[in-house]
Amino acid sequence: MKITKPVIAAFLCCSSASSAWSGAALSLADAVAGSVEHSYELKSRAAEISRAGAASRRAAAMRLPGLRFRSEATRGDDPVYVFGSLLRQKAFTMDDFALDKLNEPSPMANFSSSLELSVPLFTGFRIRDSRRLAGIAAAQGRAVYGFAEKGTAFETTQKYLMLLLKTELARLAGETAASTRDELAAADRLKDKGLVLGSDYYAAQAVLSSLAAAETGFAGEARAAAASINVLMGGEAGAAVTPSGALARPPYSLPDEQELLSGLEKRRGDITAAGLQSEAAEIAKNMESNSTLPQIGAFAGVQTDTKDFSANPFRHMAGVSMTIPFGDFTRGARVEEKAAEKTRAENSARAMRDAAAGLIAEYYRGYESAKAVLPRTEEAEDNARRSLELFKPMFRQGRQSVLEVVRAEAALMSARAARTEAVFRLHSYYAALMFVSGNLDGARIAEISAALSGGSK
Template identity: 40%
Template sequence: MLTAKAIMTAGLALGLAGTARAQADSCTLGCAVEAVLERNPEMAGARYRLDEADSALREAQLKRLPSLAVNSSFTRGDNPVYAFGTLLDQQSFTQANFDIHSLNHPSLVSNFRNSLEIGVPLFTGFELQSFERLGRLGRDAAESGRDRAAQKLRYETTQVFLQVLLQEELARVLAERVEASGSEIESARKLKAKGLVLGSDYYAAQAALGGLKAWQTRSSADLAAARSALAILMGAPSMVKGTLAYKEYPLEREAELADKALQGRPELRQAAFKENMAAIWRRKEGLSLLPKVEAFAALETDTRDFNANPWNRLFGVRAKLALGDPSYLPRRFKAEAAWQASRADARKLRQDVALEVSRAWQGLAGARAAWPIAKDTLDKARQSLELFRPLYREGRQSILEVLRAEEGLARAHAAYLESLYNIHDGRARLLLAAGSLDNAAVREIERGLEAGQ
């Protein structure tokens, strides 16, 4: 039969094992970001777009190489010129074919023509050069798009990760306040039965406790929602590892960060590449009336029934010049409008980036300034509760004042936790606005969360 000591020992061992397993399964901020970047469909799409751009560039480069084509056709007719030439091509022309009646009224002639042709572009009206430049810019734009998606996902993951930490800590604080308030209410109930506590104060205190419990319920729902959001991003549920703690992040001058953002934001680089692509396309359309020149060589065979397949060789240079192209002017106007639109979009994006940096900078500066106020408020709320409790037990304060102090401490603690959240989130938002939320920046924030453990 198990003794009480054995049961307690087994329970302690199981508890320690569960704690160790939870710690092993927990995930740091860097771990969460890495998991999201690896499996997120937006990143997969960005990688495929980069592969697409690489293929487009290779396609443009390979267009300079000779092209090889096989052509095959079947014709049948009695046109005198066609019949005469076809018989010559088939090398089946005879003396009888010089008959005047036969020349003017030939019989139906069938012909299978097969050819192997190679062509080499000599001049394409600068079209090949334009396509190569478009391919390089398209690849650069796709790479910037991938960087943009990665930074956006790093921030989204960081934000949700911080929300989980915030809600976990808030749930712990509210559980402590509800438990302490419940104990005070229970003692007040006993005193009320003896007539030592006013009924109005007792029921008002119960209402205050109900408010704390309702807040605790909402907080539990918020925690579940934050954990669910993180699990969706990561692809699997995971415990988080870290604690909201104060970290004095560097706060560069706003003007420096704005300049850095205008130089390094992936969206702005992508917009610049697209503007250059529109300019190249505009130039290409303007030169589209230039002739296209190609050297070619061909081996041809003409046969009536495949019993004989005489070969002919043909070499030459051919040029193609579009005259009277009715779509030329509309294409020029369309390319011009696209170029102007890309320039306007780039200017608008630069304004948006400058505004985003300003707001993020002010947000982090405000969070840093609010933290000492929130900390001082929390300390005073603790002192207030510590002063009210002995006065209540001595009968010099009512239970209602104690519950109000408990609620005040809970709200002060929640405001303090929110100030810590705003500091870490503000740092991530500012780095995102500056275009520098890379893996090193994530590790910096992760170290700030580890400092409080």
């Protein structure tokens, strides 16, 4: 599966959230395992590996001798046919030399059976090269399957992280809305005493409506993320999904950037396959260059001919044949075509590596940025909480407007949401880095799943 940069960027941006879901808790590791098991793309890639394996066995079998049986029944009065059939049946007599029989023979039947053996001795290296091509195709199939499996794991991971983000933001919006309702209930009592301005009261009501709208929106986006995960796992889109754990400060130890770049061609199956395609094009070019070499083979056969099966005389023949093609004016163009394919494959592999290196650089710095932002968001959350704690008693004493308290509630929610989104970015950038560097294997998925399962809301 090909994961493009815009798709990754869409996952890494964050702005909405989701409500908690009922049902059995689902860990990231379980979600990835279900998606990989259900993926029809991976099933298709597995079939391609099987096809390449069969092609490899077919190429290996080209070295083996070929055995062919042939049988035919004929009848005719063609003079040459009748004369030859009599000879092959060993039924020729002196009477058959009569001119009238030679010129106007009677119709004759012949039943012929033969067994022929052929052995390739030299094929201009075509058998050897065919086996090498089949081996490369099998290696390409395995490499592409591995990359597609990591792509499925990455897609599921990002959707799972998005579900956690939306769930947490919906919870924050719901908690803030509930607290705001309590403040407005107190404002109702103070308003009766003339201690709350009507304009402030209705402005606070507007903030509450915005919080309720945010909670509803986040919950809907959570359902969308859950539906997407369900479909990836082969389930019903509307089935309930409760993610286990929550977004928490991750314990990841980010590898050095150069370490992520080193060996990229081996870890990234798509780049590996592109490099193998260059090797295949080189072999194909050599096959075209060798197309003028002689084809040498040995053959042997036995044959029997009979008129009525009363006698079955046998004959045999063995020999060696050689074929040399001359005058193939398309050979030069075919060689140039394969050479161009080799150049294209080499440049394609280089372009894919450059693209991967660019994404590694981008996501590495994105991770470092999110890591630097997180303490700032935690500081902002602490300050917003202190501000709200100071505002509440002053409001109940009639010394602060309800609007200021509600704004403080909203400010605390924004700070908590910013911290949650920073944590989300850390997990998301880490998963993206592991994917584009070819490191998103089972161990990495287990690491991310454990980090999420250890989180607390």
